[in-house]
Amino acid sequence: MNRPVRDDATLSRLLAGIASGDEQALKSLYDLTAPKLYGLILRIQRDRSAAEDVLQDVFVRVWQAAGSYDPASGRPLAWLCAIARNRAIDVVRRKGEVQGPVTEDGEDWVERLADPHDSEGAILGRDALKACLGRLEAAQRDCVVLAYCEGYSREELASRYDKPVNTIKTWLHRGLATLRGCLETAA
Amino acid sequence: MSADPNERDLRAAEYVLGTLSASERAALDLERAVDPATEAAVRAWERRLSPLDDTIQSVEPPERVWQKILRALPGRSASAPANDNRIEALSRQIRLWRGAALTAGALAASLALVVALGRFGAPPVTPADTRYVAVVSRGGEVPAFLVSVDLAAGTAQVRPVGAETPAGHSLELWYVEGGTPKTLGVIGASARKVALPADAKAAQPGAGLFAVSVEPPGGSPTGKPTGPVIYSGTLIKD
Numbered sequence: 178m179n180r181p182v183r184d185d186a187t188l189s190r191l192l193a194g195i196a197s198g199d200e201q202a203l204k205s206l207y208d209l210t211a212p213k214l215y216g217l218i219l220r221i222q223r224d225r226s227a228a229e230d231v232l233q234d235v236f237v238r239v240w241q242a243a244g245s246y247d248p249a250s251g252r253p254l255a256w257l258c259a260i261a262r263n264r265a266i267d268v269v270r271r272k273g274e275v276q277g278p279v280t281e282d283g284e285d286w287v288e289r290l291a292d293p294h295d296s297e298g299a300i301l302g303r304d305a306l307k308a309c310l311g312r313l314e315a316a317q318r319d320c321v322v323l324a325y326c327e328g329y330s331r332e333e334l335a336s337r338y339d340k341p342v343n344t345i346k347t348w349l350h351r352g353l354a355t356l357r358g359c360l361e362t363a364a
Numbered sequence: 365m366s367a368d369p370n371e372r373d374l375r376a377a378e379y380v381l382g383t384l385s386a387s388e389r390a391a392l393d394l395e396r397a398v399d400p401a402t403e404a405a406v407r408a409w410e411r412r413l414s415p416l417d418d419t420i421q422s423v424e425p426p427e428r429v430w431q432k433i434l435r436a437l438p439g440r441s442a443s444a445p446a447n448d449n450r451i452e453a454l455s456r457q458i459r460l461w462r463g464a465a466l467t468a469g470a471l472a473a474s475l476a477l478v479v480a481l482g483r484f485g486a487p488p489v490t491p492a493d494t495r496y497v498a499v500v501s502r503g504g505e506v507p508a509f510l511v512s513v514d515l516a517a518g519t520a521q522v523r524p525v526g527a528e529t530p531a532g533h534s535l536e537l538w539y540v541e542g543g544t545p546k547t548l549g550v551i552g553a554s555a556r557k558v559a560l561p562a563d564a565k566a567a568q569p570g571a572g573l574f575a576v577s578v579e580p581p582g583g584s585p586t587g588k589p590t591g592p593v594i595y596s597g598t599l600i601k602d
Contacts, residue, residue, distance in 0.1 A: 200437070207430055212422035219423055221382070229429050236433045250407050255414040259380075266382040270389060303415035324381045325416055331383050353377040354370075360412050 183209045188253035189246075196244035203240055210254065211236070214261040221265040221328030231268055235261045262325075269328055309359035317352030320345060369401075376405035380413060387590045390577075391545075394593045398540045398573045509551070509595060511537075511574050518562070520548065520574075523555040533591070536583045540573045550583040551576070 188209070194202030215232050222228045238260055246256055310318050316338065323329045323337075331349070335342045378384050379392045395402045510523040522537055529535050538545040539561060548558040577584070578591035 200434075203433075203437075204430070207433070211429070212424050213417075213420065215425040215429075216423040217417065217420045220420060229425065229432075232425055232429055233432045233436060237436050237438070240437050251411050251414070255410060255417065258414065258417040259410045262380075262382065267386070267389060270382075270384070270386040302411075303418060306412065306415045321381065322416065324383045325413055326419065328382055330385075334383075349378060349381065349383060350374050353374060353381070356412065357373070357377070 183213075183254070185248075185252050185254070188257075189248055192239075192243045192246045192253055195240060196246070203236065206239070207236055210257055213254070214257060217258055217261050218265045220326055221262065222269055227268065228265070231261070231264050235264050238264070266328060270330065305360055305363040309356050309363065312359055313352050313355055314348075317348045317355070320348050321352045321356065324349070372402060373405050373409075376402060377409045379406060380409040387586060387588070390590050390592065391588045394538075394540070394545060394575060394577065394589045397593055398575060509537075509576065518560050519557050520560055521555060521557050522548075522551050524551065524553060529553075530578055532581065534579050534581050534583055535576050535594075536579045536589070538575045538577060538589060540575055545575065545589055547584065547587065548574075550579070 188206065191202045191206040191209075195206065211232065214235060215228065218228045218231045218235075219225070222231055235257075239257065242260075246253065250256075251259075310322065313321070320329075320334050320338075323334065329337070331342050331345045334340075334345045334349075338345065340348075375384070375388075375392060379389060384392060392402070392406075396406055397403075512521045512523070520539075534550045537548040537551050537558065539548055540546075541561075546561045548560070549556075575589070575593050576595040577589040577593045579589070580591075584590050
């Protein structure tokens, strides 16, 4: 978090510049967000060379799709993270790749849901998510968080918990439905 | 793919979570591109879960990545990128397929499907309300296919115009209504007549959508799209 100018207004302005073909704006956006996105991609695609390819693809995509970014649909960094996550997941699912062991469990991720350098709205969203994740059964919460943050597939979760894939799917669905209900109440 | 909103929402949630299989992801990519409710469900889940992104630690990428990006930028500053959500969704899928035989340029030049109603056959055409055309195009290029719908016969004629089939694959035509794609079969190099689903509401502009996906030779083995959607178009009044 040593990049203080990575605020929504700056990122939105850069995306608008990229949409009009400004290569310098793409470079500025890259400088501000590539470490974050690379970190995100590496959690899912742990092979560094493959992760570099995904990062490259993400920015080529941003170059082509910046015009479709709609500030009303979410914050610019969240839009970029969604692109990076989707690309990383697409690559590992297409390869049917099984990732190496992870060093953290779901609790660690939930605990880290605190970052003082952010707007009030973002903190509210984070607090709500943290509170609602806290209401899930531990196994359901860990499945949701490990899938999102570490790119676990249903099969990898099944292996981790020594449960059938269908059980994992049920856990995920129950966890997600509870989460949705809780967040809607919080909103 | 049922139309059950709860089932759809859980699929959207698992898509964002990343736990769908490759083929389920491809099917949802298609659904997103053609069904605003699915796209909205995906966006809502992205919003709900995005605070978890804040927990991710930054890692400085090697400097060579930026150089590779510069070399990979299509067109560089030559033209403004597409400015449309559907084009964005489709071109995302196209890029997934970039490793295949097609170049991005070839696709960009023919990202269009024209759907026309009442354009062929002997029956007289009532000009006012039976002609529809849909074009999805990156900028006025030659369309990829012309799909002519004959409502009386319940058929559509598919005529390749500027379409290119990736080597070692087949292109499959889908009719999508209510978020559920139904296959109209594999399309080849020559014009073909296909039967529309019996309950198709293709006559109503905006009711249904035609989409073309890249599939293994002979078509999708699952009955649902498994590869990227590279062309799509809806009926609109001509």
